[in-house]
Each structure stands twice: as C-alpha cells, then as structure tokens.
Amino acid sequence: MKNTGYIIALILLGCGCKFNDSTTKTLPIYGNKEPVTKTVNGKQVTDTVYQTIPAFKFVNQYGDTITEKSLEGKIYVADFFFTTCPTICPVMHRNMLPVYNEFKNNPDFRILSHSIDPKYDTVPVLKKYADKMGIAGNTWWLLHGNKDATYTIAKSYLVAVQEKNAQENYTHDGFFILIDKQKRIRGTYQGTDPAEVEKMTADIKILMAEPGQKAAK
Amino acid sequence: MKIWLIISAFMAMLVITASCQNDGQIEFNRFYSNGSVVYQAHCQNCHGAKGEGLQGLIPSLSDSTYLKNNKNTLACQLNGGLKGKITILNKEFEGEMPASKLSPLEIAQVLTYVTNSFGNKLGTVNTDRVNTDLAKCK
Numbered sequence: 628m629k630n631t632g633y634i635i636a637l638i639l640l641g642c643g644c645k646f647n648d649s650t651t652k653t654l655p656i657y658g659n660k661e662p663v664t665k666t667v668n669g670k671q672v673t674d675t676v677y678q679t680i681p682a683f684k685f686v687n688q689y690g691d692t693i694t695e696k697s698l699e700g701k702i703y704v705a706d707f708f709f710t711t712c713p714t715i716c717p718v719m720h721r722n723m724l725p726v727y728n729e730f731k732n733n734p735d736f737r738i739l740s741h742s743i744d745p746k747y748d749t750v751p752v753l754k755k756y757a758d759k760m761g762i763a764g765n766t767w768w769l770l771h772g773n774k775d776a777t778y779t780i781a782k783s784y785l786v787a788v789q790e791k792n793a794q795e796n797y798t799h800d801g802f803f804i805l806i807d808k809q810k811r812i813r814g815t816y817q818g819t820d821p822a823e824v825e826k827m828t829a830d831i832k833i834l835m836a837e838p839g840q841k842a843a844k
Numbered sequence: 845m846k847i848w849l850i851i852s853a854f855m856a857m858l859v860i861t862a863s864c865q866n867d868g869q870i871e872f873n874r875f876y877s878n879g880s881v882v883y884q885a886h887c888q889n890c891h892g893a894k895g896e897g898l899q900g901l902i903p904s905l906s907d908s909t910y911l912k913n914n915k916n917t918l919a920c921q922l923n924g925g926l927k928g929k930i931t932i933l934n935k936e937f938e939g940e941m942p943a944s945k946l947s948p949l950e951i952a953q954v955l956t957y958v959t960n961s962f963g964n965k966l967g968t969v970n971t972d973r974v975n976t977d978l979a980k981c982k
Contacts, residue, residue, distance in 0.1 A: 713942050717890045721898050759900035759939075 654805075654834050657812040658785070679810040680783050685741070685772035688753040693739075693768060695810070702834055703737040704827070705784050705804045706818055707777075709744035710756045715801045719818035720760065723767075723803070726828055731766040735808075736831070738767040741777050743788050743799055785815065803827055808840050872956065872968045879957025882950050887958075890941075895962035901939060903932035906962040915966070918959075919951050919974045920981035948974045 658678030664671055682695045704726065708716040723738065730736040742748035748756075753769040770777075781788045781799075788799040805814035805827060813834055816827040834840055891897055895905035905911075910932055911918065925943035929936060946954065952974040959966040 711940070714889060717898050717902060721892065724899070756901070761899045 652833055653837055654807075654813040654830055657815065677809075677811045678783075680780070680806060680812075683772075683776065683780050685770040685776070686750060687768040687770055688750060688757045690750050693770060698737060698806075698810075700808055701735050701737050702808060702831065702840060703739055703806050704831075705739045705741065705786075705806060706802065707741050707743050707781055707784075707786055707788050707799045709742050710748050710752055711744070715819050719801050719803075722818055722821050722824040724760070726824065726831075727762060727767050729828055730831065731764065733766075733835075735835075736766065739770055740767070741770045741772065741780065743774075743777055743781075745771055745774050745777065785812065805830060805834065807834060807837075868968065871970065872960075875953045875956035875968055875970070876960060878950075879953035879955070880961075882946065882954040883957050886944055886946065887954065895958070897932075900935070900937065903930065903935070903937045903939075904962070905958050906964065907932045908964045908966070911959050911964055912966060915959075916977050916980075918955055918969075919948075919977040922946060922951050922954070923978055924981055948978060951978075 656677050660678065661676045662673050663676045664673045666672070680695070684692060684694050687693050704723075706719060706723070708719060710716075720740075723740075727738060742753065748769075748771060750771055753771055757763070757767070757769055778788055784802075784804045786800060786802050786804065801818040803816045803818040803824065804812060805816070807813045814827060814830050816823040816830075818824060890902045891905050892902075897904040910930070914921070921941070922944045923946070926941040927939075929938045931937070944951075949971050952969050952971045955969040955974070958964070959969060
C-alpha cells in the first residue's frame with residue numbers, strides 16, 4: 628500500500644472558549660461557533676450556534692448499523708484506534724476500561740472507538756477484540772466504516788489521523804472526545820494519560836448533571 | 845586509644861565488605877536499572893507499568909513458570925516477535941507481539957528487568973547468553 632497519506636490537521640478552532648471556571652459546574656463548549664440572529668415573539672434575539680458532529684453511518688462489532696440517531700439522548704466519548712496498533716492504543720484502551728466499567732450500566736452513555744484500519748479491522752476482528760477486552764453489551768461500540776467516512780468524522784472531532792505511511796504505520800493522536808446530547812464537543816482528553824482520563828470521568832458526571840443534558844431526549 | 849583502633853578496624857571492614865559486593869551483583873544492578881528504562885520505552889505501553897498486561901489481549905509478565913520454562917527462547921521471542929496460542933497464568937492468549945528492534949545488550953537488560961520484577965526472581969540474563977540464544981532462533 629503506497630498511499631500518499633493525507634493529514635487531517637488538528638484544528639482547534641474557537642480556542643477562545645477554552646476557559647474553565649471551576650466555580651460553575653458546567654463544561655465549556657468547544658469548536659466553531661456562530662452568532663445567529665432570529666426573531667422570537669417579535670424581538671430580535673442573537674443566539675450562539677455551536678459546531679456539532681454531523682450525521683454518520685458506521686457498523687459496530689455486532690454488525691449493527693450505527694448512525695447519529697443511535698446516539699440520540701446519549702452522552703458519548705469517541706476515539707480512534709486500530710486493533711493491531713503497536714503503540715498508543717493499548718494504553719488508551721487500558722485507560723478507557725475504568726470509564727467503561729464506571730458507566731456501563733448507564734443506558735444514556737456510549738463509547739465509540741473508530742477503527743482507522745477498516746481493511747484489517749473487519750466486523751469479526753472487532754468482535755474478537757471486544758471479547759478479548761472483556762467488553763460486552765452496547766456501552767462500548769467498536770466501529771468499522773468506510774475509510775473516507777472515518778477520516779472525515781475524525782476532522783469533526785478535531786482529531787488528527789493519518790493513513791498508512793511509508794513505514795506501514797497509521798498515525799493518529801490519542802485523544803478522547805466528550806460529546807453531549809446536542810452533539811457538541813464538551814471536552815478533549817489525552818487518552819494515554821491516566822490523570823486526564825480520570826478528569827474525563829469527573830467531567831462526564833458534571834455533564835450528566837447539566838440541566839440541558841438531563842432533560843434532552 | 846584502643847577504642848579508636850576498634851572503630852577504624854570496623855570502618856575498614858565496612859569499606860571492604862561494600863567493595864566486595866561481588867561483580868555478579870554489580871552486573872545485575874546495572875542490567876536491571878538499564879532494563880527498566882528499556883522496558884518503559886518499548887514494552888510498558890502493551891504490558892503495563894506493573895507487567896499486568898491488558899485483559900485477554902496482552903499477557904501478564906508475572907508468570908514465573910512460563911518465563912522459567914522459556915528462559916532460552918525469550919530472546920528470540922523479543923527479537924523475532926511472538927505469535928500463536930500461549931497459556932499465561934492459566935489463561936489462553938492468541939495474539940501477536942511485533943518483533944522488537946532491540947540490540948542483544950538491550951534484550952539482556954530488559955529480560956533481566958522482566959524476569960526479576962513483577963514477582964519473578966530468575967537472576968541476571970547477560971549479553972553472552974542472549975547472543976547464544978539468538979544464534980539458535982527458529
């Protein structure tokens with residue numbers, strides 16, 4: 628495979644909203660934002676519209692089709708990996724396990740791990756990986772999909788991934804991305820760092836308690 | 845006067861005992877501490893900081909019996925990689941460890957570290973032995 632790998636650059640747009648006021652119990656909202664002016668009850672109101680994760684279609688380790696609709700009313704964490712990854716993935720998923728165990732009984736929580744090597748990571752390979760990891764049920768989905776679709780969605784999660792290079796290596800960064808029920812980015816965490824992942828677990832609890840997250844369905 | 849004689853004799857004895865720490869122990873200490881650096885750089889991501897492995901994907905390094913029984917092929921397992929069914933701590937694994945790009949010295953160091961950490965105590969693996977073992981790799 629001699630693909631001229633293309634890089635999806637890590638674009639941390641809207642860094643201005645990266646503050647985190649520890650006294651307020653809400654998480655920041657990341658990504659692009661746009662002011663939208665509309666008329667409500669005859670008055671002009673300016674609203675901020677945040678970047679959201681666009682529609683998608685992948686297949687999980689059970690062969691079920693997963694779309695944005697499968698995540699309606701759910702808070703979720705997304706990451707990018709491949710089963711034969713010799714470098715950071717074992718570390719990321721060693722760190723993800725406690726997150727899985729903490730929330731596996733919560734029907735409104737999901738983990739989405741996108742394989743960036745769809746050629747090798749077929750549905751049965753992903754199922755085997757799940758079995759070996761000791762994960763069952765529908766909390767943690769390992770997703771197979773068209774390569775372009777995966778690489779495109781990585782961009783909306785602000786994650787950098789790169790196709791096989793000359794050394795036959797895929798590269799990608801190890802971020803865990805926290806998405807709320809409105810499909811907005813609420814946190815990015817270095818998945819190889821146990822301390823950051825612990826912070827993510829704490830943030831997930833904060834997010835779950837936000838008014839907009841409890842009611843939304 | 846006499847007390848000083850006793851004290852200096854005692855001090856001298858201490859110095860002699862310390863320097864008499866045998867060569868084997870010095871070699872072990874060197875290999876072990878360098879081995880821990882090699883381990884962190886090349887093995888820890890998969891096998892974990894405590895050698896605990898990862899669920900059913902990557903085996904633990906605390907199975908002393910396996911390490912002892914495979915003492916002479918561990919160098920080859922690192923050098924050429926390892927694939928296929930193995931049983932570690934009564935659990936079956938069928939994964940694949942990629943070949944490492946370590947020198948014989950680094951292999952000796954990391955094997956000294958691994959086989960004397962995580963509850964194992966199998967002594968020094970020196971470079972000569974690694975070279976001998978590597979010459980017999982299948």
